[in-house]
Amino acid sequence: xxxxxxxxxxxxxxxxxxxxxxxxxxxxxxxxxxxxxxxxxxxxxxxxxxxxxxxxxxxxxxxxxxxxxxxxxxxxxxxxxxxxxxxxxxxxxxxxxxxxxxxxxxxxxxxxxxxxxxxxxxxxxxxxxxxxxxxxxxxxxxxxxxxxxxxxxxxxxxxxxxxxxxxxxxxxxxxxxxxxxxxxxxxxxxxxxxxxxxxxxxxxxxxxxxxxxxxxxxxxxxxxxxxxxxxxxxxxxxxxxxxxxxxxxxxxxxxxxxxxxxxxxxxxxxxxxxxxxxxxxxxxxxxxxxxxxxxxxxxxxxxxxxxxxxxxxxxxxxxxxxxxxxxxxxxxxxxxxxxxxxxxxxxxxxxxxxxxxxxxxxxxxxxxxxxxxxxxxxxxxxxxxxxxxxxxxxxxxxxxxxxxxxxxxxxxxxxxxxxxxxxxxxxxxxxxxxxxxxxxxxxxxxxxx
Ligand SMILES: Cc1cc2nc3c(=O)[nH]c(=O)nc-3n(C[C@H](O)[C@H](O)[C@H](O)COP(=O)(O)OP(=O)(O)OC[C@H]3O[C@@H](n4cnc5c(N)ncnc54)[C@H](O)[C@@H]3O)c2cc1C
Numbered sequence: 176x177x178x179x180x181x182x183x184x185x186x187x188x189x190x191x192x193x194x195x196x197x198x199x200x201x202x203x204x205x206x207x208x209x210x211x212x213x214x215x216x217x218x219x220x221x222x223x224x225x226x227x228x229x230x231x232x233x234x235x236x237x238x239x240x241x242x243x244x245x246x247x248x249x250x251x252x253x254x255x256x257x258x259x260x261x262x263x264x265x266x267x268x269x270x271x272x273x274x275x276x277x278x279x280x281x282x283x284x285x286x287x288x289x290x291x292x293x294x295x296x297x298x299x300x301x302x303x304x305x306x307x308x309x310x311x312x313x314x315x316x317x318x319x320x321x322x323x324x325x326x327x328x329x330x331x332x333x334x335x336x337x338x339x340x341x342x343x344x345x346x347x348x349x350x351x352x353x354x355x356x357x358x359x360x361x362x363x364x365x366x367x368x369x370x371x372x373x374x375x376x377x378x379x380x381x382x383x384x385x386x387x388x389x390x391x392x393x394x395x396x397x398x399x400x401x402x403x404x405x406x407x408x409x410x411x412x413x414x415x416x417x418x419x420x421x422x423x424x425x426x427x428x429x430x431x432x433x434x435x436x437x438x439x440x441x442x443x444x445x446x447x448x449x450x451x452x453x454x455x456x457x458x459x460x461x462x463x464x465x466x467x468x469x470x471x472x473x474x475x476x477x478x479x480x481x482x483x484x485x486x487x488x489x490x491x492x493x494x495x496x497x498x499x500x501x502x503x504x505x506x507x508x509x510x511x512x513x514x515x516x517x518x519x520x521x522x523x524x525x526x527x528x529x530x531x532x533x534x535x536x537x538x539x540x541x542x543x544x545x546x547x548x549x550x551x552x553x554x555x556x557x558x559x560x561x562x563x564x565x566x567x568x569x570x571x572x573x574x575x576x577x578x579x580x581x582x583x584x585x586x587x588x589x590x591x592x593x594x595x596x597x598x599x600x601x602x603x604x605x606x607x608x609x610x611x612x613x614x615x616x617x618x619x620x621x622x623x624x
Pocket of ligand 1: 183184185186187188189206207208209224225226227303304305306336337338339340341342343364407474475476477483485486487488489490491492
């Protein structure tokens, strides 16, 4: 048996990382703050789902569980926009066979724990929150929530996968030259439900991610295997249309009838859900370095929590696992070297997807209903069709490729310049696929290369 490794946090990234380390033959001890979710049953009352895309699938494939997860995943081939008058517009995410997939967060977490635990060299310890780190010795403190017993543990390496409010990161923040930033959007979110119809069908098209873009706010809905949809309302905390102004039944119903009229009849428990479900905040966290003494390393939300508008939080955390695993192979399991290179190369990519996610919020809530934006999407798809090797739309780079996020962001900025030129062509609506567009594109391509 190889060295002992501790993982703190058995969420999505921690459980997946345990599988990667188990396969390499390490003794893996995973400590989790909460009780074992597999013994609690259900989805904790709610069926929260996540969009899985290429980077996430790649990591699951490496862990050997892609096919199993895919069995219950639902393909969403594009966005279905709902206008205020109930008109529907479908916009494909990519090419014919490309889709993002709705997966159950709890189902995936349970599956990852089961697979990790099926390796005899992995042990899970529940009700064991980490309470901090001794930053001199790089030992880690835990408290048993049941017995109240405190312990200090050490291992050859410690991975912090304890999420956006990481206890390990809190300790690291007190070390010299540790950079940290935390930014809350003025918007919060609340989860709501569209159940299956009485005849047991999906109430809306099941192959789409539904969006009700309304400028300052929006509603989205993702399908679940039980034929319900999990909806998420993103709304400012304060202001005219905001959570602070939705208190009475009348206010809530008036708001929904005004802006999401076609969704209301599909939401029989709307008032109940709205009043009972929490309003949560949306935080972006960046920090640097991600490690302490090349011995403790943060992965996933612990080091880079992002807003959910590109559907890349989990995907980027899973990509952390792929990248670190590749570096471990490259450096022949000299983890100090792997951690050093990971820290050097990965942070700029995490920063890039963090910026892209905020930018995509504007796109989703505001622009998806804008005719010029839709025209840009149409031209981008056409250029990709015509020049598959030279032009890949930004959304496809992020969602359907493994191109480093920082490269995608850079290319996205260059594409903004290209479209500024194309969209200023006189009468571009009629001449969107003209020789002039091709001329501008080819000049842009030449200058870029
Ligand atoms: C509304 C919303 C929608 C989202 N949609 C998507 C999406 O569509 N696609 C996508 O890719 N991502 C999405 N995300 C992001 C995704 O949920 C996160 O990026 C992902 O869960 C991060 O995984 P993680 O394992 O790093 O952290 P977490 O999932 O937060 O897991 C952390 C674990 O650590 C445990 N823990 C916490 N503190 C301690 C402690 N002190 N000691 C021990 N254990 C501890 C927690 O109990 C938990 O089990 C969304 C996020 C939100 C908020």
